[in-house]
Amino acid sequence: MEITLIKGHGSGNDFLIIDEISHAYSFSEEDRSKLARLLCDRNKDLGADGILFMLKSERADGRMRVFNSDGSEASMCGNGLRLVARYICELLNKEEAVIETMKADLKVSKQKEILPMIHTYQVEISPVSFQLSDLPLVMEQDVLINEPITDLSSELLFTALAVPNPHLIAIVETEQLQSDLQKQLSEKVNSPNDLFPDGVNVSFVKPLSKGSIYVNTFERGVGFTNACGTAMSASSLVTCMNKLNEFEEVIQVYNNGGKVQCVVHKDHGQYFIDLIGNATYLYQAAIKVNLGERTFKISSKHVLSEQTAYEQLQKEAQKVIVKGL
Secondary structure, eight states, rough: OOEEEEEEETTEEEEEEEEEEESSSOOHHHHHHHHHHHHHHHTTOOOOOOEEEEESSSSSSSEEEEEEEEEEEESOOOHHHHHHHHHHHHHEEEEEEEEOOOEEEEEEEEESSSSOOHHHHHHOOOOBBBBBBGOOOOOSSSSOSBBOOTTTTTSSOOOEEESSSSEEEOOOOOHHHHHHHHHHHHHTTTTOOSSOTOEEEEEEEEEEETTEEEEEEEEEEEESSOOOHHHHHHHHHHHHHHTSOOSSSSSEEEEEEEEEEEEEEEEEEEEEEEEEEEEEEEEEEEEEEEETTTTEEEEEEESSSSSHHHHHHOOOOOOOOHOOO
């Protein structure tokens, strides 16, 4: 099997992009899972947090399916959606588009560069649900907003929400960020447990200043990641609900991979978030894959120059993080 792909990243959250719109690939569901485990393995020549499969859609400009590095499928990925937004917009020569995802059709658009020479896209993050059954989180209540989960921590207050990926958010102090607490409870809820049967993304959020936060995320199916788009969106919403930030205003969201911007909207009791950030391509490659033998070989690789501009954003973001923490 011969496959052409692009490796790119949103906020350092890196993916392999496989275009099934322009190429006549024929993948079974098992193939997609096997490809993710094989190609995303960081001990091999490619390595990534996941694969973005782009398919034709009967009702939108394109369809996105996301497979994590462990072979599981995610219902959404904000950082990955920015890469898909760029690819689809450039493929169709559009400034804006609609992308079909597992739970919703989402609006995406090209934006003014967040810094010079950085391809920047805005994507819609929705739907938002606080119903524990939508995560799921097994507790004897319907919602969890700023409440303890004593089985996980005696010192933190959690908010649980689906966007539509499941997220568990805690607003923390620097000392809690620097401890092993997040690692311990994240591994607990992403191993066999009674609370989260399907696992959950866990984010610790530290306010830096008005309109500015730092988010560190343990991503279900991945582990600690440079950034998680839906986690940064969910975290921004939680800070607005706690009056740390304002609805309808730009929030600067810093992460270990750089930074994005979020705007949280509230309309008749419903929430949605605009996630704005980079969609950076690293290289184009052609590979030959043997799924039966679980091997692949890179036939050709063309490295692009876009990362140089993004590294400047990373440097500026790191200065803000260090100062704020």
